[in-house]
Amino acid sequence: MTGADILLTAxxxxxxxxxxxxxxxxxxxxxxxxxxxxxxxxxxxxxxQGAAHMADGYARACGxxxxxxxxxxxxxxxxITGLATAFMDSVPMVAITGQVASDVxxxxxxxxxxxxxxxxxxxxxxxxxxxxxxIPQAIHEAFHIATTGxxxxxxxxxxxxxxxxxxxxxxxxxFDLPGYRPAYEADLSQVEQAAKxxxxxxxxxxxxxxxxxLSGAEAELQQLAETSGTPTGTTLLGxxxxxxxxxxxxxxxxxxGTGWNNKAVQNADVLMMVGMRVDDRVTAKLSDWAPMAxxxxxxxxxxxxxxxxxxxxxxxxxxxxxxxxALLPHVQPAPVSRQAWLTQIERWREEHPLKYVHSNGHLxxxxxxxxxxxxxxxxxxxxxxxxxxxxWAALWWNYARPGLFINSGGAGTMGFALPAAIGAKVAxxxxxxxxxxxxxxxxxxxxxxxxxxxxxxxxxIVLLNNxxxxxxxxxxxxFYGGIRSESDLTVMPDFVKLADAYGLPGLLVERLDQVExxxxxxxxxxxxxxxxxxxxxxxxxxPIVPLGAGLNDFKELPDEYA
Amino acid sequence: xxxPSTAPDEAQTAAPExxxxxxxxxxxxxxxxxxxxxxxxxxxxxxxxxxxxTTNRPNCSRMTITVDAGHAEVDQxxxxxxxxxxxxxxxxxxxxxxxxxxxxxxxxxxxxERRREAMTLVERVGGRVIDQAPDRVxxxxxxxxxxxxALLREFTPYGVLELARSGPVAMSMA
Numbered sequence: 001m002t003g004a005d006i007l008l009t010a011x012x013x014x015x016x017x018x019x020x021x022x023x024x025x026x027x028x029x030x031x032x033x034x035x036x037x038x039x040x041x042x043x044x045x046x047x048x049q050g051a052a053h054m055a056d057g058y059a060r061a062c063g064x065x066x067x068x069x070x071x072x073x074x075x076x077x078x079x080i081t082g083l084a085t086a087f088m089d090s091v092p093m094v095a096i097t098g099q100v101a102s103d104v105x106x107x108x109x110x111x112x113x114x115x116x117x118x119x120x121x122x123x124x125x126x127x128x129x130x131x132x133x134x135i136p137q138a139i140h141e142a143f144h145i146a147t148t149g150x151x152x153x154x155x156x157x158x159x160x161x162x163x164x165x166x167x168x169x170x171x172x173x174x175f176d177l178p179g180y181r182p183a184y185e186a187d188l189s190q191v192e193q194a195a196k197x198x199x200x201x202x203x204x205x206x207x208x209x210x211x212x213x214l215s216g217a218e219a220e221l222q223q224l225a226e227t228s229g230t231p232t233g234t235t236l237l238g239x240x241x242x243x244x245x246x247x248x249x250x251x252x253x254x255x256x257g258t259g260w261n262n263k264a265v266q267n268a269d270v271l272m273m274v275g276m277r278v279d280d281r282v283t284a285k286l287s288d289w290a291p292m293a294x295x296x297x298x299x300x301x302x303x304x305x306x307x308x309x310x311x312x313x314x315x316x317x318x319x320x321x322x323x324x325x326a327l328l329p330h331v332q333p334a335p336v337s338r339q340a341w342l343t344q345i346e347r348w349r350e351e352h353p354l355k356y357v358h359s360n361g362h363l364x365x366x367x368x369x370x371x372x373x374x375x376x377x378x379x380x381x382x383x384x385x386x387x388x389x390x391x392w393a394a395l396w397w398n399y400a401r402p403g404l405f406i407n408s409g410g411a412g413t414m415g416f417a418l419p420a421a422i423g424a425k426v427a428x429x430x431x432x433x434x435x436x437x438x439x440x441x442x443x444x445x446x447x448x449x450x451x452x453x454x455x456x457x458x459x460x461i462v463l464l465n466n467x468x469x470x471x472x473x474x475x476x477x478x479f480y481g482g483i484r485s486e487s488d489l490t491v492m493p494d495f496v497k498l499a500d501a502y503g504l505p506g507l508l509v510e511r512l513d514q515v516e517x518x519x520x521x522x523x524x525x526x527x528x529x530x531x532x533x534x535x536x537x538x539x540x541x542x543p544i545v546p547l548g549a550g551l552n553d554f555k556e557l558p559d560e561y562a
Numbered sequence: 563x564x565x566p567s568t569a570p571d572e573a574q575t576a577a578p579e580x581x582x583x584x585x586x587x588x589x590x591x592x593x594x595x596x597x598x599x600x601x602x603x604x605x606x607x608x609x610x611x612x613x614x615x616t617t618n619r620p621n622c623s624r625m626t627i628t629v630d631a632g633h634a635e636v637d638q639x640x641x642x643x644x645x646x647x648x649x650x651x652x653x654x655x656x657x658x659x660x661x662x663x664x665x666x667x668x669x670x671x672x673x674x675e676r677r678r679e680a681m682t683l684v685e686r687v688g689g690r691v692i693d694q695a696p697d698r699v700x701x702x703x704x705x706x707x708x709x710x711x712a713l714l715r716e717f718t719p720y721g722v723l724e725l726a727r728s729g730p731v732a733m734s735m736a
Contacts, residue, residue: 125647179650304641
């Protein structure tokens with residue numbers, strides 16, 4: 001067998017069904033073999049970054065890793081942003097790049113780049129393969145590493161000659177990874193103390209992150225919250241880990257989190273953090289974060305996250321579901337006195353509701369989101385881009401379950417939404433998929449519209465078009481002296497015509513009364529549909545914590561506009 | 563509660579306890595040194611000393627690294643290094659009873675009376691003369707790393723032409 005044949009057979013053996021890829025000089029041997037492996041569905045992207053985001057959206061939507069193919073040099077380098085996006089958000093993925101022949105590696109051959117060096121900081125692990133004999137083990141290990149412990153992307157750089165040469169493959173059933181110890185053996189020694197701390201707390205709060213979703217711990221989380229009577233919020237990536245409409249829900253925390261969530265965090269005496277990194281978007285000013293907390297409890301599968309930003313008093317190094325299952329038998333019902341805390345939070349919820357501008361004559365992005373939610377509720381996957389659209393999509397939709405909201409939370413990669421939505425739809429053809437993006441991020445990867453058309457994917461693309469980089473514009477208004485510098489996107493394509501050029505229907509929505517019909521049309525039209533919503537150019541995200549300030553200082557929409 | 567300090571001035575001046583001595587056993591594969599040093603750099607730590615060599619285990623090398631934890635919590639150095647897949651074993655020796663030794667080669671340009679003085683110094687500090695030429699002496703020194711700077715200062719008057727240090731080689735005494 002040639003190395004290329006071995007490689008594709010190895011992918012089949014790992015249960016791969018989908019590859020997002022782009023051929024080029026250094027992976028043509030693989031593409032020559034590909035038609036003889038019909039079990040592997042290959043989706044031809046229009047830019048390699050799109051392939052990485054599609055694989056990312058695929059994995060987030062169904063939990064299984066997808067494979068990315070790219071050629072050497074620029075092809076592989078175009079993956080870097082996509083790999084970094086998946087790495088920051090702990091998304092499994094296996095990227096296979098072609099490399100120049102092993103005897104010219106290091107000689108600056110045509111389309112040669114140091115892909116191992118470039119991808120190292122943005123992958124969980126990577127391999128350089130120079131002989132066909134190495135391929136089975138590398139692929140077997142890559143899937144193991146990508147999907148176990150804290151998931152992440154793994155890259156395999158395969159030299160041209162290793163694809164071409166022949167050998168008899170030896171299919172491994174073991175791993176040669178003496179240094180890889182994902183936290184299977186959970187350190188649960190402090191779960192009893194954690195349960196005790198929750199029981200003795202007067203003002204406990206639980207915050208849940210992406211780890212809860214990745215481990216499928218949402219039922220355990222809800223049981224913990226309900227049994228212990230603990231108000232529970234989520235991070236941006238944790239949205240969906242706890243039902244937003246639950247009586248104990250605090251909704252989203254942090255920099256652009258809800259007022260009642262941030263009030264609760266700032267006044268909590270015991271704070272339990274589950275499957276999250278406690279990054280700067282969660283804490284805002286770190287030294288002002290959760291100042292009343294006497295006990296921090298941190299549960300995470302990655303030992304290096306414990307104490308990285310906040311030093312906890314109690315730590316549990318384990319998969320979130322393993323940890324919560326171990327914790328639950330020790331959890332005590334809330335004391336009667338807990339009611340005071342819940343009442344206080346209820347008061348904050350009433351004092352600091354989510355608000356938006358209703359009556360200035362412009363179409364409001366929140367109205368679009370509310371109408372989308374009214375139509376889809378829990379049946380749709382929402383894939384957001386980065387910026388204001390991301391926060392509106394996170395806050396104005398009552399996500400009841402995990403996996404319904406996909407976004408680039410850690411890396412904040414503009415252009416993520418469209419390819420990720422394509423990946424999500426490929427993974428979950430049974431679900432409605434809505435792509436919510438600003439016009440700025442959308443044009444960064446808009447070429448992937450061809451993929452949606454070619455694959456006949458039912459994706460409803462809702463552009464929240466304000467002819468500006470909205471979040472940048474808001475930051476400039478609020479934090480950079482009101483100087484609007486290079487944030488206007490006055491010259492942009494006519495998106496209805498753009499959709500037409502790509503071969504999909506496009507609709508223009510300028511007023512609230514047009515929203516319903518447009519969404520109705522999109523829902524009942526096969527294939528992708530683009531809706532260009534011309535929203536209020538001054539619409540802002542609220543609440544928001546001023547840069548450098550603590551969570552207590554969150555700013556809300558002034559009442560006179562609401 | 564205690565939180566990692568974020569004050570930039572504290573990050574600049576490394577208090578002694580921020581220096582960690584870490585012994586790492588790694589798989590002997592291409593690129594591992596770069597992965598380990600890359601992880602250290604990316605996380606804002608700073609390598610002060612590094613030595614690499616084979617061990618009694620096949621396919622494994624030992625790296626002894628002296629790292630300034632910078633503004634991170636000191637245990638983060640070990641935790642972050644543990645994320646590198648090829649890192650098989652990791653031991654923070656900082657708080658343990660340990661030996662940290664270093665070998666130094668030093669080339670002196672000395673003649674006549676100065677040369678005799680230099681030779682006496684070499685003998686007094688337990689060094690060895692490895693090679694001699696009429697105007698040069700090549701000396702090997704080894705000893706506890708903590709005393710090495712002071713030791714080397716004694717050689718300054720004798721015309722140090724070249725100096726090569728092995729970096730720390732450490733082992734716990736347990």
